[in-house]
Amino acid sequence: MARLPLEDNFNDVINKTQRGLKISDEDLAQRAEVTAEDLAAVKGGKPIVAVIRRVARHLRLGPDALEALAAKAWYPEQPNFPTGFAAFNTPFEDMTVNSYLVWDSRTKLGAAFDTGANCDAMIDTIHAEKIKLHYIFITHTHDDHIADLAKLAAATKAEVWASETEPVNFPGAKTFKENAHFHMGPLAIKTLFTWGHSPGMTTFYITGLSWPLAIVGDSIFASSMGGSPTNFADQFRNNKEKILTLPNDTVLACGHGPLTTLGQEKRHNPFFTTR
Numbered sequence: 001m002a003r004l005p006l007e008d009n010f011n012d013v014i015n016k017t018q019r020g021l022k023i024s025d026e027d028l029a030q031r032a033e034v035t036a037e038d039l040a041a042v043k044g045g046k047p048i049v050a051v052i053r054r055v056a057r058h059l060r061l062g063p064d065a066l067e068a069l070a071a072k073a074w075y076p077e078q079p080n081f082p083t084g085f086a087a088f089n090t091p092f093e094d095m096t097v098n099s100y101l102v103w104d105s106r107t108k109l110g111a112a113f114d115t116g117a118n119c120d121a122m123i124d125t126i127h128a129e130k131i132k133l134h135y136i137f138i139t140h141t142h143d144d145h146i147a148d149l150a151k152l153a154a155a156t157k158a159e160v161w162a163s164e165t166e167p168v169n170f171p172g173a174k175t176f177k178e179n180a181h182f183h184m185g186p187l188a189i190k191t192l193f194t195w196g197h198s199p200g201m202t203t204f205y206i207t208g209l210s211w212p213l214a215i216v217g218d219s220i221f222a223s224s225m226g227g228s229p230t231n232f233a234d235q236f237r238n239n240k241e242k243i244l245t246l247p248n249d250t251v252l253a254c255g256h257g258p259l260t261t262l263g264q265e266k267r268h269n270p271f272f273t274t275r
Contacts, residue, residue, distance in 0.1 A: 004089060007221040019232075095256065159174060
């Protein structure tokens with residue numbers, strides 16, 4: 001997959017945090033001791049470093065990480081999976097969305113995670129690798145993540161699974177509880193409910209590949225995390241308690257943007273560098 005841009009710019013991080021914390025522009029400018037004009041400029045994408053750092057502190061964001069994001073000074077080192085993992089990126093309206101394929105190279109049993117806007121490349125890989133797709137797991141039911149579910153299910157006859165708190169509207173789909181376990185040969189898949197961005201947002205923690213892998217949907221992005229105007233605190237808490245406690249070498253396969261690792265996010269994600 002080609003190098004993907006980060007999902008959020010520094011001002012996206014500021015805007016979604018401010019919205020989630022329900023802090024007005026007037027209040028934030030006063031707390032950070034910046035002018036309304038400078039705050040508006042920063043929120044519009046102008047990288048005024050002094051203002052960014054002041055605002056970061058009052059939004060409980062890491063100033064150094066946010067400044068680096070504004071300067072475009074960091075991009076996650078990309079992990080390598082020799083086999084058993086493939087990532088797909090497809091355009092959806094004015095953005096792109098990721099979907100993933102995981103399989104056991106010996107038994108060829110596989111699972112898909114979301115479908116993206118178009119699953120043709122995923123189906124091609126399934127055929128090329130002779131994968132027997134057993135599961136289609138849904139991180140959450142936002143349109144961009146399940147747009148091609150009918151095609152993928154019809155092509156593979158795989159079981160469709162989603163969270164019991166956000167079931168997918170699809171004939172025959174099944175639901176799982178938190179901490180459910182699925183197995184494909186030596187691969188083990190555990191469900192973690194990292195809700196907030198959506199009611200049933202699920203992270204799938206997978207062991208048995210070259211690296212531990214967490215398919216996180218829109219829970220976390222490289223240098224950012226999924227936003228929510230109503231459940232922002234829940235999203236952050238679930239990320240901190242259920243994702244940030246995984247091993248540092250865990251690869252994070254995000255719903256948008258590039259792959260990253262937990263260790264890199266602890267050092268470079270503005271949401272987590274000061275926690």
